[in-house]
Amino acid sequence: MMSSMFFFMNHVMSAFYVAVATFFTAVDISHKPEWLYKKKIQKVDVTWNDLKTMAPTVVLVGFLNCTVVSYLTQLYFTHMGLHMEIPSWLKLAQDFLLFAIFYDTIFFFWHLFSHQPSVYGWIHKKHHEFKSPQAFEGLYFTLIDFYAGNFGPLILIGPLVTGHFYSIFTFTCLGAVSISLAHCGYDARPIHDPRIHDIHHEY
Numbered sequence: 732m733m734s735s736m737f738f739f740m741n742h743v744m745s746a747f748y749v750a751v752a753t754f755f756t757a758v759d760i761s762h763k764p765e766w767l768y769k770k771k772i773q774k775v776d777v778t779w780n781d782l783k784t785m786a787p788t789v790v791l792v793g794f795l796n797c798t799v800v801s802y803l804t805q806l807y808f809t810h811m812g813l814h815m816e817i818p819s820w821l822k823l824a825q826d827f828l829l830f831a832i833f834y835d836t837i838f839f840f841w842h843l844f845s846h847q848p849s850v851y852g853w854i855h856k857k858h859h860e861f862k863s864p865q866a867f868e869g870l871y872f873t874l875i876d877f878y879a880g881n882f883g884p885l886i887l888i889g890p891l892v893t894g895h896f897y898s899i900f901t902f903t904c905l906g907a908v909s910i911s912l913a914h915c916g917y918d919a920r921p922i923h924d925p926r927i928h929d930i931h932h933e934y
């Protein structure tokens with residue numbers, strides 16, 4: 732029971748990601764609802780061709796996450812002795828703070844590294860292909876970029892900062908939603924402010 736929860740964490744996280752990304756892609760394509768479409772940061776339309784370009788990577792990453800990566804996650808979480816006790820709100824907040832500090836630090840340095848001219852072309856350029864971000868682009872990376880800098884740390888850090896599976900489960904799902912919102916191309920304030928990341932994709 733416990734280890735199957737470990738195995739299926741990535742599936743739940745993926746479902747959150749796909750739900751949010753599909754919603755914003757539908758707004759991109761249909762221009763509805765109008766009030767939300769008006770909040771699009773760059774008036775660049777998402778085309779079916781963009782989606783076709785991203786699809787193979789998105790499907791591959793989704794497939795790997797829900798099979799091999801889920802299996803490795805299960806082994807890792809079991810080895811680290813995660814338990815199913817429900818954390819108090821205070822414990823959840825503490826875990827979240829530690830997790831965010833470690834994740835943001837690793838992501839910051841990985842991202843800095845990936846923009847170095849000697850590696851940028853084969854590691855990170857792909858993620859900057861679309862100058863105006865779109866929701867599924869949060870999965871549009873080279874595999875090394877995605878696993879070393881983005882998804883890997885999301886899985887690896889949790890058990891290093893807490894023994895509570897439910898803490899980790901909560902922030903990985905929040906993380907998936909946040910990555911999706913960061914790329915959605917819409918000004919989703921106050922929930923999320925993607926403007927900074929939007930500007931970053933210009934370069």
Ligand SMILES: [Zn+2]
Nearest residue numbers: 842846855931
């Ligand atoms: Zn970048």
Ligand SMILES: [Zn+2]
Nearest residue numbers: 858914928932
């Ligand atoms: Zn990005």
